[in-house]
Amino acid sequence: TPAQPVTTLATQASADLFERARTVTPGGVNSPVRAFNAVGGTPRFIRSAKGAWLTDVDGNDYVDLICSWGPMLLGHAHPEVQAAVADAVARGTSYGTPTVPEVELAEEMVARTPVEKIRFVSSGTEATMSAIRLARGFTGRDVVVKFAGCYHGHVDALLASAGSGLATFAVPGTPGVPASSTELTLVLPYNDRQAVLDVFAEHGSRIACVITEAAAGNMGVVPPEPGFNQFLAQTCRENGALFVSDEVMTGFRASKEGQWGLDGKVEGWVPDLVTFGKVMGGGFPAAAFGGRADVMASLSPEGPVYQAGTLSGNPVATTAGLTTLRLATDEVYAHIGSAADVIKTAASEALTAAGVTHTVQSTGTMFSVFFCEGPVKDFADASRTDSAAYKAFFHSMLDSGVYLPPSAYEAWFLSSAHDDRAVQHVLDALPAAARAAAA
Numbered sequence: 155t156p157a158q159p160v161t162t163l164a165t166q167a168s169a170d171l172f173e174r175a176r177t178v179t180p181g182g183v184n185s186p187v188r189a190f191n192a193v194g195g196t197p198r199f200i201r202s203a204k205g206a207w208l209t210d211v212d213g214n215d216y217v218d219l220i221c222s223w224g225p226m227l228l229g230h231a232h233p234e235v236q237a238a239v240a241d242a243v244a245r246g247t248s249y250g251t252p253t254v255p256e257v258e259l260a261e262e263m264v265a266r267t268p269v270e271k272i273r274f275v276s277s278g279t280e281a282t283m284s285a286i287r288l289a290r291g292f293t294g295r296d297v298v299v300k301f302a303g304c305y306h307g308h309v310d311a312l313l314a315s316a317g318s319g320l321a322t323f324a325v326p327g328t329p330g331v332p333a334s335s336t337e338l339t340l341v342l343p344y345n346d347r348q349a350v351l352d353v354f355a356e357h358g359s360r361i362a363c364v365i366t367e368a369a370a371g372n373m374g375v376v377p378p379e380p381g382f383n384q385f386l387a388q389t390c391r392e393n394g395a396l397f398v399s400d401e402v403m404t405g406f407r408a409s410k411e412g413q414w415g416l417d418g419k420v421e422g423w424v425p426d427l428v429t430f431g432k433v434m435g436g437g438f439p440a441a442a443f444g445g446r447a448d449v450m451a452s453l454s455p456e457g458p459v460y461q462a463g464t465l466s467g468n469p470v471a472t473t474a475g476l477t478t479l480r481l482a483t484d485e486v487y488a489h490i491g492s493a494a495d496v497i498k499t500a501a502s503e504a505l506t507a508a509g510v511t512h513t514v515q516s517t518g519t520m521f522s523v524f525f526c527e528g529p530v531k532d533f534a535d536a537s538r539t540d541s542a543a544y545k546a547f548f549h550s551m552l553d554s555g556v557y558l559p560p561s562a563y564e565a566w567f568l569s570s571a572h573d574d575r576a577v578q579h580v581l582d583a584l585p586a587a588a589r590a591a592a593a
């Protein structure tokens with residue numbers, strides 16, 4: 155086993171909890187990346203969070219640059235979100251009936267995005283799974299096209315790797331997914347228009363939908379090349395397929411109107427279906443899919459395509475999401491955008507000074523730092539990242555009290571609570587981390 159990273163912080167309480175967790179939970183965690191496998195060391199068990207800061211069970215404070223992997227747009231324990239949630243909880247936590255906040259949240263989301271109708275679910279995985287079922291049900295076709303490096307949750311059909319040729323069907327990306335679940339999936343290189351044209355030429359009449367992250371964020375931030383999403387929307391339309399834009403990460407995060415506010419709105423096109431999650435749940439398990447009214451009309455009980463959920467549209471979760479979105483004003487995005495600019499500029503300067511090869515890429519207020527040469531335009535490019543350098547960088551930052559994503563292939567997330575003190579704390583940590591990455 156590789157040497158454990160040296161830390162100057164007290165981590166015994168986290169280490170003890172990790173040991174306990176591992177006896178009752180596979181790998182000690184409930185989502186793999188939390189186990190620090192990619193970077194080594196002791197995963198920090200967080201006891202509380204406030205604004206831009208996390209506090210672990212040993213009492214260490216960290217500036218949080220993952221923000222729960224996107225949702226915490228307003229920072230942790232925002233007083234108005236907390237008050238609204240406390241008020242909702244006081245009125246009961248789940249009824250299994252229609253409620254007021256789910257109507258209001260749907261109205262808010264319809265007003266801010268290109269979707270005409272919305273259905274709530276509890277996770278991004280459920281959103282993409284349901285969107286694909288709906289696309290298949292609506293079109294009466296069975297093939298799904300996705301892009302390598304785009305993550306849409308752990309949906310069987312989407313945990314797929316490219317087959318032997320680009321126009322050949324995919325193979326399971328993990329044990330447990332039967333070949334029959336991926337044999338209707340085609341996996342293409344991101345940003346590759348010719349590959350899209352080729353699969354439509356060969357399989358066009360069978361393609362139900364193309365699903366893509368609105369801007370890739372799960373291989374690090376890889377924005378669509380200018381016009382790429384428009385090209386996908388148009389190619390789908392010309393071929394009777396649906397264009398499914400996955401905004402689980404980018405929605406209400408890349409901009410006030412998500413990635414669509416940065417491209418579709420400007421270029422004048424709309425996706426047929428959109429999936430949402432993260433920010434719209436305000437830190438609670440809530441997600442959604444929505445889109446064209448005629449497509450959504452195929453969904454049960456209005457139409458024949460079945461979809462349901464015991465906790466879907468949960469009143470506490472939708473209250474948290476609604477309150478978050480109402481507070482997510484232009485000023486919030488402007489603040490996050492300028493804090494992001496300061497941090498990415500400083501990160502790049504520190505890495506350059508230390509002689510570390512890197513590339514910073516962004517879309518709207520979302521960005522990431524690749525430890526390789528750029529531009530990174532697809533998964534093959536992203537895979538050149540020097541994960542050993544990132545590991546050293548990550549641990550130096552962590553030791554200085556900055557919590558970065560424990561994987562080299564992730565976006566860095568900020569919030570409106572990242573004030574000058576939090577940003578300065580990150581800036582102060584960067585030079586030593588850059589030198590560690592160079593070593």
Ligand code: PLP
Pocket residue numbers: 223276277278279280282305306307308367371372400401402403404431432441
């Ligand atoms: N789609 C995208 C773009 C995501 O980033 C994620 C999660 O990171 C998902 C879907 C899955 O969402 P969840 O983890 O809520 O199932």
